[in-house]
Structures are given as C-alpha cells and as structure tokens.
Amino acid sequence: MSHIAFIGLGNMGGPMALNLLKAGHTLSVFDLSPAALKTLADAGAGVATNAIAAVSDADVVVSMLPASRHVESLYLGRDGVIGRIRPGALILECSTIATRSAVAVAKAAGEAGLAMLDAPVSGGTGGAIAGTLTFMVGGPADALERARPVLLAMGKNLFHAGEHGAGQxxxxxxxxxxxxxxxxxxxxxxxxxxxxxxxxxxxxxxxxxxxxxxxxxxxxxxxxxxxxxxxxxxxxxxxxxxxxxxxxxxxxxxxxxxxxxxxxxxxxxxxxxxxxxxxxxxxxxxxxxxxxxxxxxx
Ligand code: NAD
Structure with a gap:
C-alpha cells in the first residue's frame, strides 16, 4: 500500500480519492474547498493545509484539477510542488489538459528525478464513484506498471496510449x-x-x-x-x-x-x-x- 497525496477533490477527484482509501492506501489531501476536504477527512484521509504539505511524504501524487493553468501552477514554477516531492515518487496527472502542458510537467518531473504519467479518465462521476473509470495513459511503460495498482483502485480499464502527452x-x-x-x-x-x-x-x-x-x-x-x-x-x-x-x-x-x-x-x-x-x-x-x-x- 502507498502513501498518496491527492490534489483536487471535486466531482471526480472526491470519489476517486475515496476509492483509494477503500483500497487501503493512506491519503494526504488538498483542495481549495473546505466542504470537499471535510468529506475526505470524515472518511479517514489526512487533510493538508496546502499542496506542498500534502506531497511532502508521498510515494504517489495524484492530481485532478480543472484545466492546464491549474496543473501548471501546481507543479511548475518557483512555487510549484515538483521540487518538494520525494525523489523516486510517481506523479499521476489525471485532469484533462493540453498535451503540451502534460509534456511540460513530465519534463520538469524527469529533471527532478520523478516519474510522471498523464492519465486522464473517462466514465463520468458515475464511473468515479463505482471505481470503473477508463484511464488513458501517456508515459513510459515501466511507470505504468508501477502505477497499475493505484489506477486499478479507481478504474477498471487501463490503456497505454503512447509517450508523454499521448494520454491527453x-x-x-x-x-x-x-x-x-x-x-x-x-x-x-x-x-x-x-x-x-x-x-x-x-x-x-x-x-x-x-x-x-x-x-x-x-x-x-x-x-x-x-x-x-x-x-x-x-x-x-x-x-x-x-x-x-x-x-x-x-x-x-x-x-x-x-x-x-x-x-x-x-x-x-x-x-x-x-x-x-x-x-x-x-x-x-x-x-x-x-x-x-x-x-x-x-
Ligand atoms: P470540479 O470542478 O468538480 O473539481 C475541481 C476541483 O479542483 C474543485 O474541488 C476545486 O476546488 C479544486 N481546485 C481548483 N484549483 C485548485 C488548486 N489550485 N488547488 C487545489 N484544488 C483546486 O471538476 P471535475 O468535474 O472533478 O473535473 C476535474 C478534471 O477531470 C477536469 O480536467 C475535467 O475536464 C476532467 N473530467 C471530468 C469528468 C466529469 O464527468 N466531471 C470526467 C472526466 C474527466
């Protein structure tokens, strides 16, 4: 079982995080919405006060944010979390964002010694709740093998679309x-x-x-x-x-x-x-x- 940081607990991220807890992983979560944080706290997740605190001890970081600009601001730049994630950890970026944004995050992650996959999902909120999402994965095959048990706690179909960005x-x-x-x-x-x-x-x-x-x-x-x-x-x-x-x-x-x-x-x-x-x-x-x-x- 892994210690997972989960950032973005909206219509999709909330139920996906709950399924990770049900599968026995420990979670440290962050969202801007206090209501979303409370739902996860009630289910046993640790609530972090910001994204940097959430990722600091994580083996795996999962993000489920609205759009490219939210993802780029989470990971990249001076205040980005990439430099704060433990070397060797794995990033699973599940939001739907521009292919070039996914490639930019993967490049920065690689330079920091982190593996990263773009892993956007299909299946809607029903699939997120039921844990039956389809993941479309871009990135190296060995990172997908590491990610497999975490992704299968949230979904049932995993497709390797190709290199970084191909999932997007x-x-x-x-x-x-x-x-x-x-x-x-x-x-x-x-x-x-x-x-x-x-x-x-x-x-x-x-x-x-x-x-x-x-x-x-x-x-x-x-x-x-x-x-x-x-x-x-x-x-x-x-x-x-x-x-x-x-x-x-x-x-x-x-x-x-x-x-x-x-x-x-x-x-x-x-x-x-x-x-x-x-x-x-x-x-x-x-x-x-x-x-x-x-x-x-x-
Ligand atoms: P949502 O708007 O319900 O949730 C987004 C969450 O991100 C919100 O809880 C918001 O508070 C949080 N957030 C925003 N900025 C943040 C920040 N800087 N730090 C921490 N938290 C932040 O959106 P959703 O429907 O869950 O969709 C998330 C992603 O998944 C989007 O990219 C969307 O296109 C994709 N998607 C959605 C569906 C769906 O059916 N809803 C299906 C497949 C893919």
Missing amino acids: TAKICNNMLLGILMAGTAEALALGMANGLDPRVLSDIMCKSSGRNWALEVYNPVPGVMDNVPASRGYSGGFGLDLMLKDLGLAAEAAMGAKSPIPLGELARNLYALHSGAGAGALDFSSIVQLLNKRSAA
Whole structure:
C-alpha cells in the first residue's frame, strides 16, 4: 500500500480519492474547498493545509484539477510542488489538459528525478464513484506498471496510449466525440419532443436502434427520462459545461497544430459556447438540450 497525496477533490477527484482509501492506501489531501476536504477527512484521509504539505511524504501524487493553468501552477514554477516531492515518487496527472502542458510537467518531473504519467479518465462521476473509470495513459511503460495498482483502485480499464502527452491526446479526441454525441442526442430528442413524442419512448427506441450511444444509454439529457443523471437533479454534480467547452478548445488547438479538420467538433464548440454565454457554464454539459428544446426555451 502507498502513501498518496491527492490534489483536487471535486466531482471526480472526491470519489476517486475515496476509492483509494477503500483500497487501503493512506491519503494526504488538498483542495481549495473546505466542504470537499471535510468529506475526505470524515472518511479517514489526512487533510493538508496546502499542496506542498500534502506531497511532502508521498510515494504517489495524484492530481485532478480543472484545466492546464491549474496543473501548471501546481507543479511548475518557483512555487510549484515538483521540487518538494520525494525523489523516486510517481506523479499521476489525471485532469484533462493540453498535451503540451502534460509534456511540460513530465519534463520538469524527469529533471527532478520523478516519474510522471498523464492519465486522464473517462466514465463520468458515475464511473468515479463505482471505481470503473477508463484511464488513458501517456508515459513510459515501466511507470505504468508501477502505477497499475493505484489506477486499478479507481478504474477498471487501463490503456497505454503512447509517450508523454499521448494520454491527453486520446482523451481530447474522446471528449470531442462525446461533445458531438451529446449535442446530437439532445437535438434528436428535442426534435422528437417538438413533434409530439415522449422522450422516454424515443430514448428506448434509439437505445435499441442505430442512434445508440453513451449519452443516450447512461446520461440522458432530458429531465425525468433517467434517475441518477445530472438532468434529473437540475443539471448539477456531473461534468460542467465549461469543462466540456475547455475540452473542445483543446481539440481545436490540437486540430490547428496538426492541420486536421474538425468541422463537427467546431460546431459543437460553438453550441456549448452559446449555452455557456447564456449563463449555463456551471451546469452539467447535458443541459445543452435546453438550447435546442423549444419547450424548455418557451
Ligand atoms: P470540479 O470542478 O468538480 O473539481 C475541481 C476541483 O479542483 C474543485 O474541488 C476545486 O476546488 C479544486 N481546485 C481548483 N484549483 C485548485 C488548486 N489550485 N488547488 C487545489 N484544488 C483546486 O471538476 P471535475 O468535474 O472533478 O473535473 C476535474 C478534471 O477531470 C477536469 O480536467 C475535467 O475536464 C476532467 N473530467 C471530468 C469528468 C466529469 O464527468 N466531471 C470526467 C472526466 C474527466
């Protein structure tokens, strides 16, 4: 069992950290939110007063922060924690960030004698709670073998995508597809409702037809169709719309760098930007249905 520092205890990081505790690891945790810290403290984690204190004795450091700038400011620069982590320790950076940010952290970690993997996740808050996340890992294979028992306490599928940054590139491609699928699913359901269909009946039909996809099967965007999804609790507690917008921005950046066309990704990005601009940025991303559903707009 390892002593693990866990930084970032939000919708994803909170349940991931709880699963590490359940697996028998000891934890030292830090977040800016006192409520998030209390949940972990009640479950037996040690609460640190800042990130440097959290990482000082750790064998493994896990971070689950919103975006590149939070990750870069945690690890890099004069106040970054890299110089404070015990040499030989392993960093597992699980946030969804730019590939170049993951590569920059890996380079700084390597110079400090630390192994680092980018290990972003898929599976949503449901997967984080159930411990069934998919990890997309970038970095050396030997570091992945060291990380395996820790990652398997939080997830069930581990993929080695390639060298440093490759996990993030895979995640960016996946989330661009998810953003498109959610917008398309919302559009189809809104069209059905506008033409008099019950969204539950239409969802059942499409789940057993060729329009079937993850958004429809486990994350229906229309309130009341499914229990235990953000749509049925006021679009709270899931994957923030502004986080999806950030990921579609990362896709746009990757597309520009490689001169690869992403017409549907750009269209989806504009739809989420419109909805965020109308004040929905803190809601779950499935609230995109509100932009398309004439009944909710009325
Ligand atoms: P969240 O906003 O719920 O949680 C982020 C946490 O980080 C918050 O508790 C916040 O207080 C904390 N934080 C921010 N700055 C900090 C700092 N400097 N030091 C310590 N703590 C800090 O976000 P989330 O939904 O848990 O997502 C986290 C990451 O995982 C994002 O990169 C997101 O894109 C990715 N992701 C989210 C989902 C999902 O379904 N929510 C799924 C897969 C991947």
